[in-house]
Amino acid sequence: MSNPSPDPVLEAEDLECIRGDRVLFRSLSFRVEAGTILLVEGPNGSGKTSLLRMACGLSQPSTGAIRWRGENLRRGADRFYSELSYVGHSPGIKADLTPIENLRFDQSLAGGRADLCDILNRMGLGRFMDTPCRFLSAGQRRRVALARLQACPATVWILDEPFTAIDHEGVADLTRVMAEHARSGGLLLLTTHQAVDFDSCEVQTLRLGQ
Amino acid sequence: MEPSTLTALWALMRRDLTLAYRHRSELLNPLLFFVIVVSLFPLGISPEAKTLQTVAPGVVWVAALLANLLSLDLMFRTDFEDGTLERFLLSPHPLPLLVLAKTAAHWIVVALPMIVFAPVLGQLMFLRPDAYWALLATLILGTPVLSLIGGIGMGLTVGLRRGGVLLSLLILPLYVPVLIFGATAVDAAGAGLDVSGHLSFLGALLLLAITLAPLATSAALRVSLS
Amino acid sequence: MWVWFHKFGSPRYFYDFAGRCIPWLGAACALLMAVGLYLGLFVAPPDYQQGESYRIIFIHVPSAWMSMFVYVVMASSGAVVLIWRVKLAEIIASVSAPLGASFTFLALATGSLWGKPMWGTWWVWDARLTSELILLFLYFGFMALEAAIEDKRTAARATAILSLVGVINIPIIHYSVYWWNTLHQGATVTKMDTPSIHLSMLVPLLLMAVAFQLYYATVLLIGTRTELLSRERRTRWVAEVIRNS
Secondary structure, three states: OOOOOOOOOOEEEEEEEOOOOOOEEEEEEEEEEEEEEEEEOOOOOOHHHHHHHHOOOOOOOOEEEEOOOOOOOOHHHHHOOOEEEEEOOOOEEEEEEEEHHHOOOOHHHHOOOOHHHHHHHHHHOHHHHOOOOHHHOOOHHHHHHHHHHHHHHEEEEEEEEOOOOHHHHHHHHHHHHHHHHHHHOEEEEEEEEOOOOOOEEEEEEEEOOO | OOHHHHHHHHHHHHHHHHHHHHHHHOHHHHHHHHHHHHHHHHHHHHOOHHHHHHHHHHHHHHHHHHHHHHOOHHHHHHHHHOOHHHHHHHHOOHHHHHHHHHHHHHHHHHHHHHHHHHHHHHHOOOOOHHHHHHHHHHHHHHHHHHHHHHHHHHHOOOOOHHHHHHHHHHHHHHHHHHHHHHHEEEEEHOOOOHHHHHHHHHHHHHHHHHHHHHHHHHHHHHHHOO | HHHHHHHHHHHHHHHHHHHHHHHHHHHHHHHHHHHHHHHHHHHOOOOOOOOHHHHHHHHHHHHHHHHHHHHHHHHHHHHHHHHOOOOOHHHHHHHHHHHHHHHHHHHHHHHHHHHHHHHHHOOOOOOHHHHHHHHHHHHHHHHHHHHHOOOOOHHHHHHHHHHHHHHHHHHHHHHHHHHHHHHOOOOOOHHHHHHHOHHHHHHHHHHHHHHHHHHHHHHHHHHHHHHHHHHHOOOOOHHHHHHHH
16 A cells, blocks of 8 residues: 555556456556656557546456555545546537537536637637537537646546547647646646657557557 | 536536527427326326326326436436546546436426426316325425436446336336325325325435435446446 | 455355355255145144135245345345455346346245135235335346346446345335335235234244245355356366366
């Protein structure tokens, strides 16, 4: 039992994931410190999403433990969640609300006082601030979801395929935002099929499916 | 700075009510179902006032129960499908309280119109004049219990593809106590008897449901989304 | 104490231990059932009101008791699954469900058979029968939920929650149904209440109750062993067992 340390470190020890009859991964460990980006790579079906969901605490590994600041997630989940921002496969926004309403709700839930109009403008959604999200394209909806990262402050960002449906320019913008987050002491876990370059950031790679 | 839980709960309720309002063409569906089911009974049994009067309390209550059951889907399904439900599980705010807020919003949208309209249905079924206030009282106490228990079933089946019929099988046995006390209270009131005991029991069920059901629903949601 | 609990929960140890218990439990069950039935059907005197037809209580009452008992076992296993995630508890709950449902059905069927000579109908909405019927629905709900979820461990957790919710509700449902029945007593006079118990009736009743318990224990252990082999089929000890058999 390690003492809860104040350092923002997300570590996993000896994780095992079994889906049905297949063992996706076994004895997997990682350690992500402040300012580090962990890139999870692997072919389809290798368990990338499962790993990220375990890191969030949404699913339980059959063996092993995840620790945030030294405290096991099973016990200290609340403290972790107040510092976590997660964007999964589904954008996690309501189609019947406008982008600004979505973000305002996110801020009521997770905190943050950032100027929402400003963020949406920078994400290229300035013209659609008052359009219900159901009328936006898939890429635009994902941008609204990712706008949350800037609207609500969090230390740990866990992102599952964040660049899906985003165009080149958007990818470059987002990469910059993520690098900025890491440089200012945040942590990032993400999966992606794209080749991304986080300049001057500490990047670890985790390969699954071997 | 993190917002207080109370702010979050209030924001969640407002969000759900806003979403319901944006779909206001569908808002009346549970109410319409309520009316249609009640109307089926005179057609299926007999239009005679005397017969209908005997079965009125049970019929109105069963119809309210079924209408509530059918609209449970609204509670978590869209949130599950667009990924917002996951985010509630990842929130530092206690999940049982978030569930309670959602259940409250669901009750306002689904049950409140039914309660308001119930006296009209009572008229259709020739409900005894002394029974009307009991009908309202039992519905006000009982429908939240139905929504709360329904939430548990919804939590267990939200991730399943054809969860609808399974949900009914899981929930209807648990609805029986509410139905028994609600319907017999209305019946007894119509005959001029004292129903304070019935209402106390419904009140006790409500308190039990408010404290325990959100816990079960949270556990169920965590299992469904794991 | 924890060491024993941990050891007992180990699949391999349980497999061997259960294997040794089954013949004894089975034999004891058969013996007690034979004695109980003999005493109940031939030795106990006829009831002064119901004559010979009351004898079905020797099956009906133990079935009803078992139907409740098994649900409590399921709920307790469910609690163990949710708190400690013991695989054995998952299997016990899963195997117990059809067993409990069978006891419930038996109680309903024997109750119905009991009723026919008395009031001429195969069914009456009597408190006990109605209560047992709702219990049957609770069992079916459990089994349906389990079948609907693919991953066995997730299914075990979901059904555990359901059984705990059920076990809290059962007293409430029971009380409600009994109270509802007293309101409408005038409709039929039911003789489902066990007749004033004479010792010569009590002994076979208790013997049958114990026999039913042993039956449940035997079938539970057999079913659990089989399910254990199935779920742990990729481990070494199962491969050994299959090789040796």
